[in-house]
Amino acid sequence: MMAFILLLFAVTSLLPSISAGCCQNGWIPYDGHCYYIGYESLLTFSEALFYCISRDAYLTRLDTYSEYSFLRNFLKKTKASHGAWIGLTDRTKEGSYRWYGTYTSPTFSDWGPGQPDNLGNEDCVGIWESIDYRWNDFKCDSYKLKPLCEKKST
Template sequence: MKFGQISGLFSFLIYVTVNATDCQDRWVAFEGSCYLFGHDLIHFTEAEEYCRHHSAHLVQVETKAENMFLRDFLRDFKLADYWIGMTDETVEGVWKWYSNNEDVEYFDWGPTEPQNVNNEDCAVFGDTLDYQWADVKCATDRKALCEISTGNVDIIG
């Protein structure tokens, strides 16, 4: 192999990049976001406060791929519901993201959900629904699921 060919190969290796998500310890990465799964049972606004303490917000599920990733991950935790960062507290049946008040466009409700029994204005990944979504009262205790968007970071090497 000639020096020019080796030099070209070396240059190629240096400039090859891959997309990765830069997450802190205990956070789980998926497509430009990092997720933190809480351990304590807390109500909805406490969960949002917990997430903000970690510079994040309650999870905003925006695609089927993201939803399936989270559902698969949650199956390993069994026997717990996890908050989703949306509410229909202002107008019944109009779901908004709690952190920015934007309309929710993707849903994965369980077969009989949402029910709105006794003003169920918040949403969870329901463990008894194989982590499809359910509406629940905001003052009930569930676990926080936080999300922070990191974008993609180029790693050179």
């Protein structure tokens, strides 16, 4: 009986650490974060912001090239999205791209050829299939992409 109690105690004390770092069903885990691609929705940048917020998340902020590479490869493999919004914009100051919500500058970039081109006042950034899932600037309020949401794992 004592062995059973010790085993039960050991298992229950491990449960919080086993579940730590988990993502909800449908979310993709990577390096302590969870990502969700809104495959069911084509949204403007502003709509994508609210879409992510409604899921207690934010539009993805690509902090490292390895994070970006992981997500880029995931989008390529699934081929379920022609493009996805990330939380990068130069709405505040043309040519000065910042992550929405933190207003920090990106630590790297992977613009597609000739991008960003600000064609017709394009201020929001997405990962775009036609340029091998590299960065492209788009019109925030008229172009529609899938939202790519991020949050810390729980």
